[in-house]
Amino acid sequence: MTSAPLGGRHGAGRGGSIYDLGYRVYEGPRLGRRAAVAALLRHTLRTAYGLGRSARSKIMPVGLVLLATLPALLAVGVIVLFAQFAQSDAAAGAADALSPVRYSTIFPFTAVLVFLFSASQAPELFGRDQLANTLPLYFSRAISRSDYAVARMLGLLIALLVLVLAPQLILFIGRVLVASDVMTGLADELPQVPTALLVGFIIALLVGSLAAAIAALTPRRSYATVAIVAVFLIPNVFAAILVSLDIGLFGQLAVLLSPADVLDGVNAFLFDSRADNITVRRARLEGWTYLVAAAIWTAASLAVLLRRYQRLAA
Amino acid sequence: MSLVALEGLTKRYPGGVTALDGLTLTVEPGIVGLVGSNGAGKSTLIKILLGLLDASSGSAAVLNLDVATQGLAIRQLVGYMPEHDCLPGDISASDFVNHMARMSGLPSASARERTAEVLRHVGLFEERYRPMGGYSTGMKQRVKLAQALVHDPRLLLLDEPTNGLDPAGRDEMLDLIERTGTEFGIAIVMASHLLGEIERVCDYLVAIDAGRLLRAAALGTFTQHTGTLIVEVDERPDDLAARLQADGYVVRVDGSQVLVVIRGDATYDHVRDSVIDLDLALLRVEPRRASLEDLFRDAAPKEEAA
Numbered sequence: 001m002t003s004a005p006l007g008g009r010h011g012a013g014r015g016g017s018i019y020d021l022g023y024r025v026y027e028g029p030r031l032g033r034r035a036a037v038a039a040l041l042r043h044t045l046r047t048a049y050g051l052g053r054s055a056r057s058k059i060m061p062v063g064l065v066l067l068a069t070l071p072a073l074l075a076v077g078v079i080v081l082f083a084q085f086a087q088s089d090a091a092a093g094a095a096d097a098l099s100p101v102r103y104s105t106i107f108p109f110t111a112v113l114v115f116l117f118s119a120s121q122a123p124e125l126f127g128r129d130q131l132a133n134t135l136p137l138y139f140s141r142a143i144s145r146s147d148y149a150v151a152r153m154l155g156l157l158i159a160l161l162v163l164v165l166a167p168q169l170i171l172f173i174g175r176v177l178v179a180s181d182v183m184t185g186l187a188d189e190l191p192q193v194p195t196a197l198l199v200g201f202i203i204a205l206l207v208g209s210l211a212a213a214i215a216a217l218t219p220r221r222s223y224a225t226v227a228i229v230a231v232f233l234i235p236n237v238f239a240a241i242l243v244s245l246d247i248g249l250f251g252q253l254a255v256l257l258s259p260a261d262v263l264d265g266v267n268a269f270l271f272d273s274r275a276d277n278i279t280v281r282r283a284r285l286e287g288w289t290y291l292v293a294a295a296i297w298t299a300a301s302l303a304v305l306l307r308r309y310q311r312l313a314a
Numbered sequence: 315m316s317l318v319a320l321e322g323l324t325k326r327y328p329g330g331v332t333a334l335d336g337l338t339l340t341v342e343p344g345i346v347g348l349v350g351s352n353g354a355g356k357s358t359l360i361k362i363l364l365g366l367l368d369a370s371s372g373s374a375a376v377l378n379l380d381v382a383t384q385g386l387a388i389r390q391l392v393g394y395m396p397e398h399d400c401l402p403g404d405i406s407a408s409d410f411v412n413h414m415a416r417m418s419g420l421p422s423a424s425a426r427e428r429t430a431e432v433l434r435h436v437g438l439f440e441e442r443y444r445p446m447g448g449y450s451t452g453m454k455q456r457v458k459l460a461q462a463l464v465h466d467p468r469l470l471l472l473d474e475p476t477n478g479l480d481p482a483g484r485d486e487m488l489d490l491i492e493r494t495g496t497e498f499g500i501a502i503v504m505a506s507h508l509l510g511e512i513e514r515v516c517d518y519l520v521a522i523d524a525g526r527l528l529r530a531a532a533l534g535t536f537t538q539h540t541g542t543l544i545v546e547v548d549e550r551p552d553d554l555a556a557r558l559q560a561d562g563y564v565v566r567v568d569g570s571q572v573l574v575v576i577r578g579d580a581t582y583d584h585v586r587d588s589v590i591d592l593d594l595a596l597l598r599v600e601p602r603r604a605s606l607e608d609l610f611r612d613a614a615p616k617e618e619a620a
Binding site for chain 2 (some may be wrong): 024025028030031032033035036039040043052053054068128129130131132134136137139140141142143144223
């Protein structure tokens, strides 16, 4: 005896009656592939921040974003205090110039948080469907394997952009509001915006695609997390040693094998500022080499990611 | 319109295993049973129909759409219930089926509505809001069926839908499949290694063994009379066989039974007279019906088919 309600009996075939409580034919719109990919992207973004999930799964992503905004909030606080108590605009300006938290230093300050975010969330986005064997259900729908990988990747990219750009936004708003008038503030700050956006995008894309590729290759969550943290924090050590040995160009190029150093180099180059990263300073490479290295790291990671999803058995 | 059309479909896995070997076949809409022992190639065939696997050679079409080139269009119209466990444990059936509906391209309001309907159809009620990790096998199978139905497909591909179910759960699942197929006009291809299930639910049967087509026909034709008479006597069946053989009949002895190929009504008289002449006690005379098991007994004598 089935416990299912006896819907659709009495000759109600396709196009059955409306009062029928059982199965009904769907005659509404089917939005197709594009909509499915968009829905997966949205779902990925929500998952990355634990939305629609337990409170526990929100702690890590939301906590990291809050931590990442701390330096910017502190800096804005200090600027506000000086603006109120400084004797003159000149003094306030001097204090501002001394502040270690600027658009160009946000990334060096928060890099570890960005790496941790990718290490904690990428395995969730790329490993879970493999572990639970859910991929065949996606691949048997009207999306391609690449669609799946691209939607997941874009979701992670946007999640990382939020993390990377939130502190910049706070800094921007704070500095504009503290200026003698808003228009002057905007005039001073707006020129920095394109650079901040570009650097943020490059960081989020490289970190996201590298973490995604590792997570896709390592379905087990804990292994993937360790591997992602390792790829961002271990090569720096070797790069630092090789560079400091001062054995010529080969030693200097070792810095490009460390994704974290590459991003520091890109950040310093595009903001036209001096890198805080000692390895990057000692390597004395042209700024653009970091851009090229970042492009190669990103392209290779994306290729590995797409290839992985082409090959996964369904 | 044909539901499934295969032309010399062959699948060889790297490493030399041939899962499908030159399958040629056309199936009309209905509830189609795909039967074969484990490893016969059922799952491989279903995955090729979905475009999840590429064929090595030959061609396949589903609903007149070519598998190799129109995979997306096919998958738009097809629902798939895999054999293995495929449900993440930490989200609820309701959220999961809703998400799968979105993945099939339904707008969000429709997805929610369809999710509620389809979960009710498969018989999941309050449980649908609990994480699926705590579900019984029966409930999981229902969710798997629900996600395959949520976008109202034209064709359902079910891979061992009663896998792991107890007899009661098996009955319920088969009822559900039968109702889905007969009352809502959704064509179904259902793979199973259990002939009993296929006999109960399906109206067309495709039997494959070791990747080759054994037979494809409407289910009724499998259980028609075979043109053989079973004669059971209390002793000396060999004598009876010898006597009938001398009269020109094709005869085979099987235990205490003598199987005689019928040649018109006279055969019955002949058998009766022979039994009297030999002074045997006649226990049973009946025309033999084919059973589905014969199919496999004849084709693969070493394999236990059911």
